Amino acid sequence: MSKLTVVGGGSTYTPELVDGIATGRSSVDVGEIVLVDPDTDRLATVGSCCARLLAHAGHPARIRTTTSLAEGAEGALAVLLQLRVGGQVARHSDETFPLDCGCVGQETTGAGGLAKALRTVPVVLDIARRVREVAGEGAWLVNFTNPVGIVTRALLDEGHRAVGLCNVAIGLQRLFAELLAVDTGAVRLEHVGLNHLSWERAVLVAGEEGVTDRLPELLAEHGPRLAEHVGTPLPWLRRLGMVPSYYLKYFYAHDEVVRAQRTERPRAEVVGEVEAELLKLYADPTVVHKPAQLAQRGGAYYSEAAVQLVHALTGGGPAEEHVVNVRNGQTLPFLPADAVIEVPATVDGSGARPLPARPVPPLLSGLISQVTSYEQLALAAALHGGRDRVADALLAHPLVGQYEYADTLADELVRLNAPYLPWARR
Template identity: 60%
Template sequence: MKLTVVGGGSTYTPELVDGIARLRDRLPVTELVLVDPDASRLPLVGGVATRIMAAHGHPAKVRWTTDLDDGVAGAGAVLLQLRVGGQAARNRDETWPLECGCVGQETTGAGGLAKALRTVPVVLDIAERVRALAAPDAWIVDFTNPVGIVTRALLDAGHRAVGLCNVAIGFQRRFAKQFGVAPESVTMDHFGLNHLTWIRGVQVDGREVLAQSLAEHVEEISEEIEMPVPLIKQLGMIPSYYLRYYYQHDVVVEELRHKPSRASAVADMERQLLEMYADPTLDHKPELLAKRGGAFYSEAAVNLLASLVAGTGDVQVANVRNNGTMPFLADDAVIEVPAVIGADGAAPLPMAPVSPLQAGLIAHVTAYEQLALEAAVHGGRGRVFEAMLAHPLIGQYDRADRLTDLLLSENKDFLAWI
């Protein structure tokens, strides 16, 4: 199978390649193509990717190109991991919302909306090239944030797509280590939306262990997700790290006002990583890459792609259509839950009812995501403003109005309709 990675010049890519090389028995890749408009990065990332594959004895051909059509032609699967505007745009997403007392973050709030507006049109254009040139049954796996909105855009346009995030697999690996079992022995009741999820059950070989884990390790979990122990105990479940933007919004805003943006730190790491990738002797992913984010991304991506291609019918956490899974949402909403992965795609498992405490926030953010997608596809200041007004972290007229003007000013070079 030809596997194409759009955004292949990302410093993330060696993490993915490492997984492809190690898990070669799961995913039969014969050609790996890295596509990226940044011609200066491609030889560096492509070079280390080639060496990683060779070090593992993987026979696949590795090549790179700036030509999207060449990259996707005949591909059996296309993985999207792009960032429109790069770290510079991310840095702005993380800073200008602070002027209005709102959290600056690349996947939620006003900054997340800006990223969605920049990203969705580009992704849809790429997907049309995949539809025209890739294999007829090719899958698109989206790792591009905001994953929920981008995946819904792809599905609404009729593409064979599944969204992917590494939060769930990270927790699965954490629990496997805690209980001394293989990751495959751990299943989780993980539910919500992308970057808005909770874990309300953990089973190890069929035995429920979440209460035990919280009793023995709540302080450690609290430190990892940066949320207070009393909150976790009150919930009786583990919220994803991203929920701190909702549960502790004002605290986070004050933190962000007094420290460098995450984007600036990542940009510095990327410079260091690219210097490492230039070393012709480097044939493995460097330890610094673990600090870049995306832990276990390679395993999640390879597992999902392998199951889609082979139609294995195993269960993985993915971003999929709701289709009645959460009755308080429309069927076409995109949720992040355990799903059966087969040749026809990902189908969510039935799940227990959701408490009003979580259901209310899920419904609120889903409504925002629908409006954000409409703004990304159709443009218009009014649509952007409505998405701002609908977001639970914004929700006030004056603030939404000001944030809309800031977003349009900051992104005028990326939004063709302005």
């Protein structure tokens, strides 16, 4: 049996992952799950809950907790990365400071997403280097840390065996299967784009007559449900003929979203309350099932996506198809080969290889190209620092895109995040 390590194991997400293993929704052969986190209180609470979930389900794996990354990662076959540098306090900042310039406040895209990338990339790279020292060159890093595309590219650029993962695709796959009344395993997605900038171009369903694209049927018969799910007007969704990720609303309805954000509570406040409630439940020794409140935390189907990917990377079986964040190569010819894209890929013990993609129409390729350029500049700012690099990345982002806003937001971003940016404190 293999050892699975979760860095950021004190996260309230972790019982979701462990529940997927405990209840048999994964064929991962795990003998030990090690939770690594610097927060000893959260680690003890979450770890105890995870141990109860496994024991109640009769699963033989044992939970171990540690604050030592070296101890936790030694001998691990796969290491899951689920960090939030700065916690919900930093997230609150990411979701609010861009609003002063009339720009979307969001923790994974726009100015807020850049702030998160600047805080996160150096920390993740340091962790990855230390993991490789104790786990060896063969260990896989499965990155669930946002912004997934930028963080995964940073890991790959340093030569780590890394694959990025998001739950958007698996969530839509589950929704499509429900609406079509078919088994989830019969549904494949023609998913294209970047992390949090993606579209479903086809919903391929295997049946008695072979594989057919059921997306037109979904749009015709279930359009209102899909439009509500992704936050898009129904007439426009049907004209598009695709299902965009719900993150596209930040681009397609920018001003509308900003108006709403100025009157709503930041998501960080809501999540903070949910986390406090979850931690109380996790501390209750009578809780032996995943709490229903965990669904309010976000990250639906995270456990299924993560454990299935780990199985494909470490199980030694035939290649499986997963939607992951991976090097572009020649898949999307309008992007650089070293860009990281989010597409279906064949995954086995040797890694993830993107499947061939149909030509991407200009309505999509233009936005994908612009955000890819931003991500390249964002990574340079995260690695090398500098206020002007931050401003350049913001200027390139389509949710900012004006030099006055880019300069103002860059100064505020650096001021707010200086405790996490060594170069900003010099």
